[in-house]
Amino acid sequence: MKLKNIFKYLIAGILILYLNACSNATEADQLFEQTPTERLNARKTELKDALLSSEFGWKAVYFTDNTVLGGYTHLFKFAPDGTVQMASDFDGDTAVYKSEYEIQLGSTVSVTFTTKNRIHLLSDSDSYPIAALESEGYKGDFQFLYYGQENGDIVFRTNRTVKELRFVKATAADWADLPKNLIMEQNVIGGASRPLFRLLETNDGSTKHQFDFTYTTPTRYAEANSIEAGYTVSYDMGIGFTPTGIVVSPAVEVGGQKLTNFVYNDVDGSFTATGTGGVTAVIKYTDKPLLLTDDYKMLLPGQPLAWFGFYADDYTVDAPTNSPLFYAELAKINAALPAGQEISSIQIYTNHSLGTFIYYTFVGRAALFHFVDVVEDAPGKKVILKHKSWSNATTAAFVTSLDKYLTDPNGIYLKRESFRLFYSEPVYTFTSSSSPFRMTTWKLN
Structure with a gap:
């Protein structure tokens, strides 16, 4: 190849690299040319669009503190005018109520429920389920910091405790079936016709273990302690209700698998979570104490x-x-x-x-x-x-x-x-x- 042609191709290559660099620099410049306020406003628009995008709104099972309290299901249907329809299974009132919300700018973007509705029942320090939680209430929040979206969920963190809370897309059935959560609550409490004693039995596919199981109604909290000498595993878990069973947090870990969803069986009053490879966890009744003492x-x-x-x-x-x-x-x-x-x-x-x-x-x-x-x-x-x-x-x-x-x-x-x-x-x-x-x-x- 002649020296003259080599020189031409070299110049062309340099020109192409220069143009690409200019293009990338322009994109980067555009990104960093945004002020912090502009970036926050973009996130605000992103959150608003997300909240309005679900036909039947959103559902959140809110475990405010899973070391002492259970979960409370809340349903939200956001409107463009700053109002929200809300329902919960906090108590026997599962009706839908209207209130107001705002998408607010601070150090980050958040959704805040600005007028009183069902979510505020969890943040009222004057209302507490047991004496040990006096002045703390149900440890809940009504402002949630936006952390993005994942697999169709909106991911938040609570303002006061910075705990993750996910909004998942609700369905028409979620709204219609919310009262069934309260029926399930009675199944968890247990009727007078059921035996008094309960146990949690885990199976890792080869070995079973049994735990004495107690449930505290006011806090929706359960404790399960091993009855086997030398086996010190225990499970403490918050309980949330669904139309078909319960969800627990933290998960019951068996055989390396985390089990959170338990399905109710009305015949014997049991709740069963099923993993893979024969892994199960079952909450069931027994006719006498698991461990008789002197x-x-x-x-x-x-x-x-x-x-x-x-x-x-x-x-x-x-x-x-x-x-x-x-x-x-x-x-x-x-x-x-x-x-x-x-x-x-x-x-x-x-x-x-x-x-x-x-x-x-x-x-x-x-x-x-x-x-x-x-x-x-x-x-x-x-x-x-x-x-x-x-x-x-x-x-x-x-x-x-x-x-x-x-x-x-x-x-x-x-x-x-x-x-x-x-x-x-x-x-x-x-x-x-x-x-x-x-x-x-x-x-x-």
């Missing part, structure tokens, strides 16, 4: 004084181990008492100088003694509290419906719990052996 022996004659107390206005009333039947019986007593009177405590004393007795105290009424004898059922690892006498027959009439479970002729179990109820006193639960009655107390001596 704790009952401290109630036997000849032992030192034992004093147990349940208090209707203190932390024992929030114990996750209290059963629905127990709460129902407390309500029944209060409904039967004259106006201005209510039950205050239920205490059990064994080997007291006055004898062994169940001691009922009231607001606006004198206390009541039910004196009993203690009979051991050693094979069943339980005791029978046998009636001797009442201190006041008139007052006794108000409590006999509840008292019959503590004096169950088939006996009662006593178990020391692994958790505390705010104070340092150990926690014990009395359980009827033939009915779904369970009362949790402090041991006070």
